[in-house]
Amino acid sequence: MKAARNNAIVFLGGGRITSAVVAGLRLAGYQKPIIVYDRHPQKLRRLKQRSGVIAESNLNHAVKQARLLIIAVRPDSVRELLKEVGKISLPLTAVSLAAGVPLARLRQALGSPVRWARAMPSPACRSGRGLTALVFDPRLESSARQEVKQLFSKLGPVVKIPESQFNGFTVTYSCSHGYHALAALAAAGEKLGLNRRTARIAAAHALADGVMAWRKGKTSLDHLLSEAATPGGIASATMASMKKSGYTRVIDKGLQAGMAQARKNAKR
Numbered sequence: 564m565k566a567a568r569n570n571a572i573v574f575l576g577g578g579r580i581t582s583a584v585v586a587g588l589r590l591a592g593y594q595k596p597i598i599v600y601d602r603h604p605q606k607l608r609r610l611k612q613r614s615g616v617i618a619e620s621n622l623n624h625a626v627k628q629a630r631l632l633i634i635a636v637r638p639d640s641v642r643e644l645l646k647e648v649g650k651i652s653l654p655l656t657a658v659s660l661a662a663g664v665p666l667a668r669l670r671q672a673l674g675s676p677v678r679w680a681r682a683m684p685s686p687a688c689r690s691g692r693g694l695t696a697l698v699f700d701p702r703l704e705s706s707a708r709q710e711v712k713q714l715f716s717k718l719g720p721v722v723k724i725p726e727s728q729f730n731g732f733t734v735t736y737s738c739s740h741g742y743h744a745l746a747a748l749a750a751a752g753e754k755l756g757l758n759r760r761t762a763r764i765a766a767a768h769a770l771a772d773g774v775m776a777w778r779k780g781k782t783s784l785d786h787l788l789s790e791a792a793t794p795g796g797i798a799s800a801t802m803a804s805m806k807k808s809g810y811t812r813v814i815d816k817g818l819q820a821g822m823a824q825a826r827k828n829a830k831r
């Protein structure tokens with residue numbers, strides 16, 4: 564597959580989230596050229612084999628082929644990468660995936676030829692179950708907004724939120740919560756004597772199946788909670804004890820730590 568000049572989606576950074584997003588795009592039937600630039604040739608080879616991307620090890624070449632430039636390096640690498648991109652200086656639309664790094668800093672790094680959006684996609688998009696938050700620079704034209712929205716819509720639902728809510732969304736939406744809860748609940752089940760397989764099946768049902776049904780249906784969460792926990796019953800006793808032991812406090816503290824990290828990312 565060859566990319567026409569100035570007409571490709573170009574990812575700068577070929578790590579975890581790029582791998583998930585390109586796999587999700589291909590799963591959704593997206594056949595247009597996708598170029599990925601990274602400093603690790605083995606990551607590029609893997610992405611080429613798995614998702615048919617065009618591997619590019621030259622930043623200049625990568626950026627010059629971009630219609631849409633996606634910044635997919637870790638927040639502490641953004642400054643250095645954009646310094647290099649700034650030397651190429653082309654008018655284009657760029658989408659930053661970097662958690663915590665605000666539009667103001669991105670604008671400052673590349674100046675007026677580049678118009679920005681921020682996106683927060685989920686690695687679950689690899690299997691077609693994504694969710695992406697978007698925020699647009701006020702100067703980004705509506706056709707470019709539409710293009711960004713359409714691209715991420717291929718991965719699952721897209722929510723447009725104010726930038727002031729971006730960090731809150733980022734710390735709340737992460738699939739890591741589900742995986743973390745799954746591991747903890749299954750381990751607790753094993754302590755009760757379940758074997759690992761049964762404990763994981765039980766814990767996955769507990770965390771996922773009811774929630775999926777809630778998402779598809781019209782029943783309120785309060786109603787489902789009361790339906791699943793008969794007063795005086797086992798689920799009721801379990802929930803009450805978890806609450807008393809600080810379940811809500813632990814979640815609040817975890818999210819606050821995530822917000823603090825996002826604020827640190829903004830200063831890097």
Ligand SMILES: NC(=O)c1ccc[n+]([C@@H]2O[C@H](COP(=O)([O-])OP(=O)(O)OC[C@H]3O[C@@H](n4cnc5c(N)ncnc54)[C@H](OP(=O)(O)O)[C@@H]3O)[C@@H](O)[C@H]2O)c1
Pocket residue numbers: 575576577578579580581600601602603606634635636637638640643644660661662683684685686
């Ligand atoms: N992972 C997620 O689920 C997720 C979800 C939403 C958003 N994000 C955001 O997406 C961004 C990337 O996250 P990730 O988890 O994909 O990180 P990652 O796995 O570390 O991937 C980043 C890749 O970019 C490379 N890189 C960094 N600077 C470079 C440069 N100047 N030139 C060439 N290659 C460079 C890195 O190489 P080195 O390792 O050598 O630096 C690495 O291979 C982050 O800003 C994160 O906040 C991630």
